[in-house]
Amino acid sequence: MEKLMELISKISEVIWGLPMMLLLLGGGLFLTFRLGFFQFKYFPHIIKQTFGKILSKPDSGEGTLTPFQAATSALASTVGAANIIGVPVAIAFGGPGAIFWMWLVSLIGMASKYSEVVLGVKYREKNKKGEWVGGPMYYIEKGLGWKPVALFFAFALMLEIVASTMVQSNSLSTTIKGAFNIPPEVTGLIVMFLVGIIVYGGISRIGQVAEKFVPFMVGVYIIGSLIIVFSNISVIPSVFTMIFKHAFTPISAAGGFAGAGVAAAIRWGLARGTYSNEAGMGTAPIAHATAKIDHPAKQGFWGIFEVIVDTLIICTITAIVILGTGVWKEVKREQASSMVTEAWSQVFGSQLAGTFMAVSLFFFVLSTVVIIIFYGEKQAEYLFGTTFSKVMRFIYVVAIFIGAIGGLKFVWQFLDILLALIVVPNVLALILLNNDVREVTNDYFTRIYKKNRSSSQSNSSEKQAE
Template sequence: MENFTAGIEKITGIIWGLPMMLLLLGGGIFLTIRLGFFQFRYFPHIMRQTFGKIFSKPDSSEGSLTPFQAATSALASTVGAANIIGVPVAIAFGGPGAIFWMWVVSLIGMAAKYSEVVLGVKYREKNEEGEWVGGPMYYIDKGLGWKPLAAFFAFALMIEVIASTMVQSNSLATTIQGAFNVHPAVTGGIVMVLIGVVVYGGITRIGKITEKFIPFMVGVYIIGSLAVVIANASMIPSVFAMIFEYAFTPISAAGGFAGAGVAAAIRWGLARGVYSNESGMGTAPIAHATAKIDHPAKQGFWGVFEVVVDTLIICTMTAIVILSSGAWTEVAPAQASNMVTVAWAEVFGDNIAGSFMSVALFMFVLSTVIVIIYYGEKQAEYLFGTAFSKFMRLVYIAAIFVGAIGGLQLIWQFLDILLALVIIPNVLALLFLNKEVKEITNDYFQRVYKKKHTVVEADYKKAQK
């Protein structure tokens, strides 16, 4: 069994090394160039259309969720434990300079996230129950005519959600047991009931929950982190100096930090940027396809919004907390996941910091599992119809309990391989459908954007007279 596990880990290491990095990063660079660097040229406009429209009514009745609900539903699967654990690991092995490269790849990844959301909306359709459904399986099938590849994507993601649900549930149950001495079976049972109540309400209930839950969850984490940053305010200038300096020069060992070269900073920064917001992974368009929107590009902007919130705000806040507090030199790389707790403990004390991180993990995992179960259901629906999707819902809910008590761990070993099998078809589809994304983008900026700005300019001139 050990040899089998070692073999799987070796295969996973190869796939998720240079090949996957080149695919995701290379795809993002190609789409950024193909779309004329739109995420930089029109960034203020994109922010006005997202942050500025959070409380606005939807443009169209064609959809199940508001644009913001669709975005928070997609964010629910990306904003989570990785924001608290992934960033410290990147700093532990790549140094402060890794954060610079995380920013770079996230800015590039906006093009991939935007593209898949645009295609998800363009190729969506109504299912047997009159709900809007979409995602990579639909644009691979209808946009490229590659039905076997679409089915392959759907099947791989449908199975991947089982493994992912188990891993998330086990991580949560283990943490709760350590912090509050609650048996994993109890945690698994409670989480199973809570999630079951939400997912049986369908995407409409999920949207209503996430639009309140995600802002609250993110807000509490940012406020707590700001308290740590303010307590270490004198260190902020040196933090940013380190991030930029060590992105291009090696850094020596300091305390528990073993030192890192430029190559390590690039590798770990790129990995954190690529994985933190799921750009190009194909999951976000499944949620965004349900949005009430009158132009695909408008919903695509919410994909950019997700990258800003997940990586440029939350991950950056985590990095500043760790670097300004000095936790990155106090904690050994093997315990990197504890860095945020150590940093918080300096301000709030060990008990409050430890309890908060346990509760935060509980909230993060809860939101993530709710949304990925919906993703899995939609794959089952695409392959075998709505009746089978309801059966898979039961399978996913049962997997929560099984994972919590540590069952079927053999399936967990295949998680990263299954995820790779999901990503490859999606990125290929984005590259082959780049012309359609370009046309939709041009249509928006030449027709909607220019018209709006022409009217505003005319009104301004009229007012001046």
């Protein structure tokens, strides 16, 4: 069994190294070119349509959730422990320059996230309960006519959620035990209860919770981190100088930092940027397909909103906290995951910082588990109908407790392989359906965008004439 686990681990390491990075990055670059670099060309408009409309009423289009609720639901699965742990690991192995490459690949990944959300809305349909459902399984089947591949995608993701739920739950119970000495069984039962209350209320309740929960969770983390940043405000210019300088030049060893070359900076920066916001991984469109929207491109902008919040805001602030406080030089790369706690300790003290990180992880994991269970349910529904989706919902909730106490660990070993099995068909579908995305995008910018722009310019001219 041990040899089998070692083999699976090696296979996962190879797959999620250069091959997966090339697939996700290459897919994003291809879509960026095909869509005419629209995420840069129309960036102010995209910001206006997302951040500028958070408090606005939803469109008159059909759907179950508001566009913001759908976006925060999808964001719940990406914002979490990876933002707190993944960034310091990238810096520990790739140096400050890794952050530059993280930014670059995230800007490219916007095209992938936009494309999958657009396709998710375009090819969505109503289920027996009258709810809108969509995602890669629907656009792979209806857009490409690849029913067997769509079934394969849904089955792999349905199983992947079991392993993912266990891993999330175990990381939480381990952290809580270390911080508060609460037994894993207790943590597992509490999380089971809370998640059960939310997911058994359906997507409407999930959306209502995510709409309030995610902004609060993100806001608290950002405010706390900004306090650290402002307490080290004098070194911030040098932090950005380091990031840009060492994106193209090696950096020597210093303290606990072992040094890093340009290749390492690129490798770890690309990995962090590629994986942090799940652009191209096929999960986000499942949530976005439920949105009340009158044009697929509008919801696609909320996919870009996710990338901005997750990577360009949260991951960047985490990086500035680590680099600005100097903990990246003090903490060895083997303990990189503790860098944010160490940085917070400089201002808030070790006890308060440790408590905050444990509580933050609790809420991050809770929100992630809630939404990925919804993703798993939708795969079960696509495969076997709404009745079986309820069976899988129960299995997922039980898996929270099993994972918390460390049960069935051999299942966890398959997590990365199962994830790869869903990423490959999704990215191929995005590439092959690029014409669909182009048509939707061109329709929006030639018909709606230009019309609104002409109208606003006309109104402005009339006011000036008066």
